[in-house]
Amino acid sequence: MSRLIVASNRTATPGEERAGGLAVALGEALAERGGVWFGWSGEIVPRETRGIRLFVEGNTDFALADLTAAEHQGYYLDYANRALWPVFHYRVDLAVFDDEAFESYAAVNRRFGRLLYQLMRPEDIVWVHDFHFLLLGDELRDNGWRGAIGFFLHVPFPAPEVFAALPHHHRLARGMAAFDLLGFQTARDVGNFIRYMVEEHGAERLEDGRIRVFHRVIRAQAFPIGIDPDEVARMAESEEARAAANRLGRMIENRALVIGVDRMDYSKGLPQRLQAFGRLLDDNENLRGRVNLVQIAPPSRESVEAYMDLREELDRLAGRVNGDYSDLDWTPIRYLARSYSREVLAGLFRLARVGLVTPLHDGMNLVAKEYVAAQDPEDPGVLVLSEFAGAAERMETALLVNPHDVGGMADAIRRALEMPREERVERWKALMDEVRDHDIAVWRQSFLSTLEGLAGERG
Numbered sequence: 001m002s003r004l005i006v007a008s009n010r011t012a013t014p015g016e017e018r019a020g021g022l023a024v025a026l027g028e029a030l031a032e033r034g035g036v037w038f039g040w041s042g043e044i045v046p047r048e049t050r051g052i053r054l055f056v057e058g059n060t061d062f063a064l065a066d067l068t069a070a071e072h073q074g075y076y077l078d079y080a081n082r083a084l085w086p087v088f089h090y091r092v093d094l095a096v097f098d099d100e101a102f103e104s105y106a107a108v109n110r111r112f113g114r115l116l117y118q119l120m121r122p123e124d125i126v127w128v129h130d131f132h133f134l135l136l137g138d139e140l141r142d143n144g145w146r147g148a149i150g151f152f153l154h155v156p157f158p159a160p161e162v163f164a165a166l167p168h169h170h171r172l173a174r175g176m177a178a179f180d181l182l183g184f185q186t187a188r189d190v191g192n193f194i195r196y197m198v199e200e201h202g203a204e205r206l207e208d209g210r211i212r213v214f215h216r217v218i219r220a221q222a223f224p225i226g227i228d229p230d231e232v233a234r235m236a237e238s239e240e241a242r243a244a245a246n247r248l249g250r251m252i253e254n255r256a257l258v259i260g261v262d263r264m265d266y267s268k269g270l271p272q273r274l275q276a277f278g279r280l281l282d283d284n285e286n287l288r289g290r291v292n293l294v295q296i297a298p299p300s301r302e303s304v305e306a307y308m309d310l311r312e313e314l315d316r317l318a319g320r321v322n323g324d325y326s327d328l329d330w331t332p333i334r335y336l337a338r339s340y341s342r343e344v345l346a347g348l349f350r351l352a353r354v355g356l357v358t359p360l361h362d363g364m365n366l367v368a369k370e371y372v373a374a375q376d377p378e379d380p381g382v383l384v385l386s387e388f389a390g391a392a393e394r395m396e397t398a399l400l401v402n403p404h405d406v407g408g409m410a411d412a413i414r415r416a417l418e419m420p421r422e423e424r425v426e427r428w429k430a431l432m433d434e435v436r437d438h439d440i441a442v443w444r445q446s447f448l449s450t451l452e453g454l455a456g457e458r459g
């Protein structure tokens, strides 16, 4: 079996417990084959001391490269976070396009490509992750790498005209064409990517999702990412989970719980969600005093202005609903701007009658799958899911909603709260089958075996 090289901006921290399913899955793939996990060290250092940190854990070498303050600003904050992230999530209005930031992004990809190439051996297979490294494959090729390179995009690939809004999209497209296999979360993303390559760069469609473009034949395919459902189910029944559920249960006095858990990000549709909950109470007098929304959303990337605006908007919206409806012993919306352990979250998911996962756009949204896996099979809650989350493509028995339609979302929450147990169980079983069919192990194995197949063809 060939050695695996994984490149992702953030890596698991060597020696520490892996925080999430993805880090575990990649760590396992590396442990199985041996290899190198390459990424940013998380350190910001002066140019003179900028280096690469090497650690060994079992048969995995970690190679973690530092950034200077200027690189962190240009590559990471200004280009990856303020240009690519909004565009990939259809928020061209929030994107800031700056040539200098793009040059910094390209330069970091170049430097990282050079560093990584030195660690690679001819028979390795390479798996690059996410929008931070769109140019990394091209840089590896420039250094002389001839073997197969796979790439997986964790965020959506937008409609062609949205991607084409990026002033440097030609350069990015040429970079993406240096990969042999491009993995996306959904068939919709694959369709958007191929259409973009055909419309903007005259790609020729071949069979099995292959296209010929920029004098190369590349393949685009959907590999829906998943979770480890047994692990989540175990966590939901752990002591820590039960204790958390008891604590919250006491506080809401066993009223029906509606839960949302997200990173605080404008892609997650949080304002619309709070508005929908407000509308639910406006329109249903009988629910006042009988239902609670708990929204957990720790701030991320606070340094970016758009996130501060979002925080203010959420405070205002929660304030409006709580101001209108709170009573001596009831506050309808509890907004918790901090993070909790995975066990605590699993316990709260299990307690909640309704899981609200309503992003405006999302690659997959693993919270949707975690909510399902944490339920009590005898008495499961109901998932209300945005049709624009990647997860919706295969989770049709959730209550699917348009997150821009506040009234429709309020109706769906009401329907979820009133749903008889038999229907809940039936819907949940179908969702759980899907969560199991596309778990995290299937995701990594199917990506790697497809990539190895292509590597074999290259010879």
Ligand code: ADQ
Residues within 6 Å of the ligand: 020, 021, 022, 154, 155, 225, 261, 262, 263, 296, 297, 298, 338, 339, 340, 345, 362, 363, 364, 365, 366, 367, 368, 370
């Ligand atoms: P994220 O945008 O972070 O990930 P998501 O997939 O929902 O979104 O969550 C990833 C992990 O973070 C999950 O395990 C979840 O439990 C955890 N998480 C989310 N909010 C949390 C909170 N408030 N506290 C603690 N943990 C929290 C990106 C893409 C997604 C894609 C994933 C994986 O944006 O679309 O599904 O990568 O490819």
